[in-house]
Amino acid sequence: MNLRVVGCLVLRLGLFSMMGGAVPALAAGPPVADPPNGLHAQALGATRLSPEQKQQVKVISHAPLAPFYPKEAALTGRTGKVVIDLLIDADGNVKDAMVLDENPPLVGFGDAAISVMRTYKFVNPYGRLVVFTATVPFSP
DSSP, X not given: OOEEEETTEEEETTTOOTXXXXXXXXXXXXXXXXXXXXXXXXXXTOEEOOHHHHTTOEEEEOOOSGGGSOHHHHHHTOOEEEEEEEEEOTTSBEEEEEEEEEESTTSSHHHHHHHHHTTOEEEOTTOXXXXXXXXXXXXX
């Protein structure tokens, strides 16, 4: 039984979340496959979330993107997009991040995406380590 103490309350995970509602169920079927160049959820003791399950994980805070924008790209007005794998702990902290795709490559958007995503804090309603894929758009 997983127990979490919140204030004076003890909540059994699987019945209630810290927000007072039901904890979303993780898929009972086969696990979601890891991308070949992504984080390996099972090896990390995590569960990879499907796109539908990922929608339950909400952002609660993060640093602004501007300070992380690659300087040369900002000066030339270059835009970019990074697809990134994130490992989120039960408390909603980013524990690891890995770039899956960076467009355009070799401009610095991948490193910038990892840096900014490490500032993110999430509500993780699953109460355990999870991995999911996100997209970070860059536009000056």
